[in-house]
Amino acid sequence: MEPLFTPEQLAEIHAYHQPYYIRAAVEPFVRLALLLLLLGVLVQPFYRLATAAAAGLERRLGFLRTAPVSRAFFSAMDRLWGEPGWGAAVIFALFTDLFVTLVYLPVDVWFSYTLEHRHGMSTQTPGTFAWDLLKGRLIAAFAIAALVIGLFGLARRLRHWWLVLGVPVALMLLVSSALDPYRGRIYFDQKPLAEGPVRERITGLMKQADIAFADVMVEETSVASRRLQAYFAGQGPTRTIVLNDVILKELSEDEVLAAVAHEAGHVQEPKWPARIASSLALVALLFALDRLLRLSASRGWFGTHRFADIRSLPLLSLLFFFVMVTARPISGAFSREREREADRYALRLTGDVDAFRRMLVKAARVNKMNPEPPRWVVLKGMSHPPIGERLASLPPP
Structure with missing residues (x-):
């Protein structure tokens, strides 16, 4: 049987993959360093900036609170959050995500556009690449806003919020693949x-x-x-x-x-065992987040004044980072066996x-x-x- 690749093709493949291997080795440490930088230095400045930005938007767009169509939305958000401040919380979360996105942007562009074009794997123009990048960030921003309102809003109002949120989300995970097409x-x-x-x-x-x-x-x-x-x-x-x-x-x-x-x-x-295990793992993760939020509030970390303060979000991201780093080799092994x-x-x-x-x-x-x-x-x-x-x-x- 003829060899899979000629020596020239194999050399190009190694040249193509080598940067990805370097990134795979370095990225966990970079991600951890960024999270520690957020927690140690940037939480308070970002929170002050988010509070100021929310106040400015309130002055300019406050009329939306009484407009016939939009007032129902603002009323629902205020009730869910339990007090004023949900706008500042969402903006704080978006600021932290924007910070990480901007740090990674040159690397992401080089890997996803420059390297792919260099080795003939991409046909995107700069315009289509930028549009896909923007779509991805807009979807991420919507998901972040929903996470902040759903997770932190419920946590501020319900003692067993992790169960109230975890059970329906877990059930949604069981059938969410129906939306994949x-x-x-x-x-x-x-x-x-x-x-x-x-x-x-x-x-x-x-x-x-x-x-x-x-x-x-x-x-x-x-x-x-x-x-x-x-x-x-x-x-x-x-x-x-x-x-x-x-x-x-x-x-x-x-x-x-x-x-x-x-x-x-x-x-x-047999997908149901894995789906059930994932759903149970989600509920367990939410319970761990609840414990971490309570510990942060009791210790007053990052200037938090109450349970489920949005300034704890980078701490939750740190926990999620460790969970993913630990779980990825295990999930990868199961995935390879399925293949x-x-x-x-x-x-x-x-x-x-x-x-x-x-x-x-x-x-x-x-x-x-x-x-x-x-x-x-x-x-x-x-x-x-x-x-x-x-x-x-x-x-x-």
Whole structure:
């Protein structure tokens, strides 16, 4: 069998991945340093700035509190928060997020735009890249505002807020994947796969696998990236098979079918145990946040005067950072095993080892996958086994 990459291709792949490995090694320490800087130095200045900004907005836009349409919104926010000040709290949270975003911005632009273009992986223009970046920040800002109002607002009003908030959010997590087909359309246009042999064969394969689905969609990602991709989105009546336009260009029908068969393996996974465990972990995390908020209030850390003071937010971020650093290697190990099982399922479903091997080889070449990444990178939390390992595990054709 011919080698996966020529020496020249392998050298380029190593050059492409090396900066990512350096970032993976350094980033946890940088993130920790930024959080400690926020906690040790910037909490009070940001809080004063947020309070002043909220007061200025109140003077200029105070008429909205009595306007016929908007007064109901302000009244609801005041009741949820329990006292004036929710505007300053939201602005404080946005300031802290903006600080971290601006610190990371040059690095993010270099990695996501410059490096990707240098190695031929991105097709974005500066304008489309900036627009996607802005969309991401706007979505993040909305999520942060909702977090502040929901978490801190409830915590200020209810003693067992972590249970009141955790149980419905956990239940929402159990069914949130039903919305996945619609989230993907925020960044890329999608259209139904045209009638023809590929669609017919995918439909037949799903009938063989006994997997119901709503549609097969083509996601037009080539406007931003040259990577090929296939995935299932949604569940039940919203389950959708999504193929990007690159995969349809780069792979043959048999190879597309092999990729879909692999993704079908994830549909057949026993998902409820993991979803229930995630929901319980969320409730446990909220309880830990409650304990941390109470400790911060009792000690008067960061100038806090009462329980669930917004100035405790960077402390909660620090706890979340440690939870994620600890959990990522564990979740990565489970994810890699799920990917191995999905490979085995695809081979059982199609019985075409040769097409599956060709699909993996082409995906590795187009997506510039490192066949043998450093072991510490894998153990740190890679979601997929290295492509060299996946190919080596295939049975002979």
